[in-house]
Amino acid sequence: MSALPALVSVDWLIRHQGDPDVRILDASFYLPNQNRDAHAEYRERHLPGAAFFDVEVIADPASDLPHMLPSPEQFGRQVGELGIDNAxxxxxxxxxxxxxxxxxxxxxxxxxxxxxxVLDGGLAAWQAAGQKLESGEVRLPVRRFVARFRPDLVLDLDGVRTILEDGSTQIIDVRSPGRFRGAEPEPRAGLRAGHMPGAVNLPYGELIDTDGRLLSNDRLQMALEGAGIDLRLPVAASCGSGVSAAILALAAYQLGKEDLAVYDGSWTEWGGRQDTPIVTE
Incomplete structure (x- = not known):
């Protein structure tokens, strides 16, 4: 298992929410077809002391793709503005x-x-435990956060082309089976349907239990093995726009694999181009 935990329980957060070095962030996000405003909902209700981590804002403003990873300098500045430092x-x-x-x-x-x-079960688990919520915007004093970029955890278009050509890495697509096969429309307009050649499908919902918590490690292992994924080998995750792919990275981390890479542009980039190979089935 990994040295540092990736998940914490509601009970843990109840005990530690008042610690001076604990910072809580609401990182809620909705797909375009869900027609919901995550920031507005945050203002209505959030965990006590939680600031809003907006993946649409903490993103590369120069990219025409949605919520692409920002530069380390931008990330450090914006995270510092949320009242977070490296300690x-x-x-x-x-x-x-x-x-x-x-x-x-x-x-x-x-x-x-x-x-x-990550708080396992999210806001729903917090509420189910009878814990209170707050409203409004939380703003903390600005602090200094220095980002140190780890290129091994992210893939760009050229990187994906390379691993497709050399077959060095298992590519796991966590979109729904229908989207993977090209039988369902994409939530973003203008994208071709299907998947990358050689990609394996493991919908991210299959990693989450019915109560909204991540599956136990034993069940995660079974889900990954059932999809033919070998965590002893290099693995990369792709999804619609680089968001849900991180759920697979989180699950793999729980099983001790700390270096799973996420394709940041994911299908919004791959399916939005005309020069990328696509398979339908």
Whole structure:
């Protein structure tokens, strides 16, 4: 298992929420077809002391792709504006089955911050435990956060082309089976349907229990093995736009694989081009 935990329970957070080095972030995010405003919902209700980590804002403003990873300098500045420094323990949660708390967790790790954890079960688990919520916007004093980029945890278009050509890495697509086969429409307009040649499908929902928590390690292992995934080998995750792929990274981390790479542009980039190979079945 990995040295630092990727998940914390509600009970853990109840005990530690008042610790001076614990920072809580609401990283909720919704797909375009869900027609919900995550930031507005955050203002209505959030965990006490939680600031809003907006994956649409903490993103590369120069990219025409949605919520692409920002530069280390931008990430450090914006995270510092949330009142976080490099000595803090960061706990992220969401309201949408790990979208995008897992993405925020992966972003922090990609920017060199290891002490970051996801609240298992998110806001729903907090409420189920009878814990109170707050409303309004939380703003903390600005602090200094220095990001140290880890290129091994992220793939770009050229990187994906390379691993497809050399067959060195298992590519796991966590979209729904229908989207993977090209039988269902994409939630973003203008994308071709299907999947990358050689990719394996493991829908991210199969990693989440009915109560909204991540599956136990034994069941995660079974899910990955059932999809033909060997964590002893290099693995990369892809999804619709680089958000839900991080759920697979989180699951793999729970099983001791700390170097699973996420294709940041994912299908929004791959399926939005005309020069990328696509398979339908």
């Amino acid at each position: 803090d323990r960061v706990v992220v949660y969401d309201t949408n089955r790990f979208l995008a708390s897992a993405r925020a967790w992966w972003m922090f790790r990609t920017m060199g911050h290891q002490d970051v954890m």
